[in-house]
Amino acid sequence: MTTSQLDKTEINPVFNRAFAALKARAAGLGEGPVFVEPDLGLGALPDGSGVADALDQSRWEWLHEQLGLPPLPPHDLGEMVVPIAVFHVRYRAPGRRLAQAVLRARRDDAEIELPPAAAFDELFAPRTAFAASAALPPAYWGFERRPDRYPGLKVRFRLSPEHFIASGPGTDLPPGPVEIDFDDGEGFRSLNWGDEALVEYEAAGQQRIALRLQTPTGSLNAAFLFTVEEASAPPADEVAPVTASLAHEKRHYGGTRHVYYAWGNRSGRVQKPILLAEGFPGGAWANDIYDIFDGKTPGGWNPNAKLANELRDAGFDLIILIFGTPGAPIQGNAMVYLEALKWIRDQVGPSTEIAAMGGSMGGLIARYALCYAETHGTDIGNVTRMVTFDSPHVGANVPMAVQYTARFYAHRSHSFHDLLNYACAKQMLMHQVWYREDVEEEVVKEDYRRFYAELEAMRKDGYPTRPKKYAVSNGHLEGFDLVRPESHALTVRRRSGICAHYEAHLWFTANRAPQPRYDYADCWISDRPHRIVAYLKPSAGFFSRDGCAGGFANHVEKAKDALSPFGAFPEGYMTTGRNCFVPAYSALGVKWAGDAHQFKPSQHRGRTPFDDWYAPATNQWHCTIDKSIKEWVLGLFSRHAAETETLEAAV
Structure with a gap:
């Protein structure tokens, strides 16, 4: 039984005790996941009936994780075959009676009125979810996930039984063929599970791929968006x-x-x-x-x-x-x-x-x-x-405000939060926030310290001695800053649905030693503020890396996307989407303990472990x-x- 959404619904704190009781009772129903997504009304998901709305891959993945479904098999990196992923799920969603109870509680600033245990199951309506998507391997630029696109106009699709996910009675893999229209002008064609189809498109662009299959209870329909672009890289030999x-x-x-x-x-x-x-x-x-x-x-x-x-x-x-x-x-x-x-x-x-x-x-x-x-x-x-x-020879940087926001709103978009939890991310990020509310934490974590100490212990300064060593930095040769410390980065407000009321304000890290309580972001849920505050151990000589010279990324914009998983940017504004990801001093291997905004590559040729290096006349994408x-x-x-x-x- 999966009740993760019920755990994480953004609600007024006065509702917490009642929702805990709801979750405990829902766990006893035993009829599939419980899905509560306020922005979708009463938990309405594509159900396979009629003409299906086309989902893009990120939207399909978001629904997949919100339903608590098992992970897909890993991508086969040796062959460029695109699996078609499908889920068919029985789940339970809030019914109108529960919605009315929530609205009354909000209006009266009171707890939710729960019915007797015997009538509890009336609060949740049984539903079906049926959706399909291409399963392209995610493409990243540092911590940024790029749009899902297939490189080439000839595509081999596979109707993969390994990518069919069923949950609940009557959702098993259907034995018969599936009809698919690949939007190539050839109409629907019939494929058995495990079959491949070679499809050729006339031009680059977005395709709407439709899928329908017959089950003992009737026909199910799904559609997804798939973007192809002109191939540029030649095939490997x-x-x-x-x-x-x-x-x-x-x-x-x-x-x-x-x-x-x-x-x-x-x-x-x-x-x-x-x-x-x-x-x-x-x-x-x-x-x-x-x-x-x-x-x-x-x-x-x-x-x-x-x-x-x-x-x-x-x-x-x-x-x-x-x-x-x-x-x-x-x-x-x-x-x-x-x-x-x-x-x-x-x-x-x-x-x-x-x-x-x-x-x-x-x-x-x-x-x-x-x-x-x-x-x-x-x-x-x-x-x-x-x-x-x-390369982050001394470490990489993701603004702490962005890290806090990704942790706090992980239930709205797991992707950035999951990236921060990767083992290699924890080894490279010089400043990290793990968000343990009301717990004082250091921003320099043991994972980072241990990795670079291990590297340096192997050879002098942690660099090989036999080969000649060369480095390229994407940070400005004269140290021109990207943004000012402590400046505003992002404001987001959203008020919609039954209980999806939230607000977030992000600032770039101040260029000074932090106090025991130091704000990076205010993140509010529901009608009352629930402020994220960094409980940090004071650190003498602490300096911001958010805006110093270096290869830059778009982490602030990704925080905005995490708060807008449906593509519609809510009320608010973003000052800049760019921040320093790999500081110039890190790309050049200089152990810089001072103010990172004062580092100029042109003045430190003698401090780098590299035999030669290059830095551009402007900050560039990482x-x-x-x-x-x-x-x-x-x-x-x-x-x-x-x-x-x-x-x-x-x-």
Whole structure:
């Protein structure tokens, strides 16, 4: 019995005792989940009757988690097949009698009047939910989930029985075929469970895919939105699984390597390898990572920034490593990176040069792997270069106001809250809020301290000593700030439905040592304020990172989205959606204990552990590749090749 929604309904505090009693009695009904979502009236969900409203994937996922349904199977990263996910659920929702009781209680500022136990089940009406969606792997930019889009106009769909979720009597997987109209002009076609369909669209854009199936009680209908875009990344020449032979905490993590041979390489073997690790949280599609290194950003494409293609033009084989467990500890993924390096070593021999690269968290994974190899004498071949792109070598930043809001309103949108709970997120975030109400907590958590201490204990300052080390920062060369500390970020107010009354005000972190009680956000529920207050241990020398120079992200806008899961922005306004995600000093590996707003990369060349680095003339989206960065990296590889030839000639 799932009653999570009843737990978390946003209600006036005077209702709490009565709703606790409601929950306890509802648990005894034993007829499926209880769903209470005020913004949907009386818990009305798509029920499969008539013409179905088309859901997008994020909306389907939100309904899936609110009903407390089991998780979907992991995405198969080796093949670009799109499973069709379906749920068919019997659940109970508040009836009109309960709605009227809630409204009377609000009007009279009183507790809800409960009926006798014998009449309790009359408060909840039995209902059916039936909905479908594509199950694309989530794509992220740091902590930001990007729109769900399929890269290409030819799509292989699979009517996957593993993605059919049933709950309640009469909801089992139907044995017969399903009729699906893929909105490609071909009309409905019949597919059995487990079948695949190759669909070709004439142009990029949003498609409305309709699905209908017959059950013993009648026909069920569903529809979902599916967006396709022109493919940009070429297909990989080879795809293969990778499983770490070395365990982390008794677990052998895995992933997938995607090999893109140099354009002139017809040998079928790697010859001049570059191993590129994806970033946070893991589990992306390789073509998406390829596009990022060819200039794709959340704001569009940077012209003439095709680093991936031009490295292949220069004769390099690009191996993109995708990690199989999103959110896994950095050490676990580093063991996968080591395994990929050993495969490359076996391909090219012990003397051929190997370049290790990583974007964002991927750079930290590569750094840890190389340090581990040196410390433990692991043979990974001749790794001569390590290049990282806006990697959090000292830590990453998500505004504490955003973290508080994600924790407080987790029941409205789990995604950001879940990302903050990933093991690798806790290892990288320099300041964290876990939201234990009325409990004083430090903002620098043990997970962060322990990981970076472990890294530094392996090698001097925590960096490998054998390869040349290079870093790219997306933070302003002269330290130009993004936003001012303690400035307003976001205000949201919403009053709708039976009891969905809430308000939130967010500010960027003040640039001073916090007091024992320090406000980052006011979050109210119902008609009475319930203020979130940070109970922090005072910390001398505390400084904000929210607006300092660095690769930026859009975390404030994601907080807004969490408060608006139905797409409609409620009353309020947002000052800016941008904040610093990876400070420039962190991307360059400088241990900066002072005011982060005073750090200027141009003035600290002697303090970085890297042999050379690049910072742009303006703050950029995190992990941006533009024309200047592309040319710097290509020049780096050319310069390294020239130095190697000179050294070999001298010998």
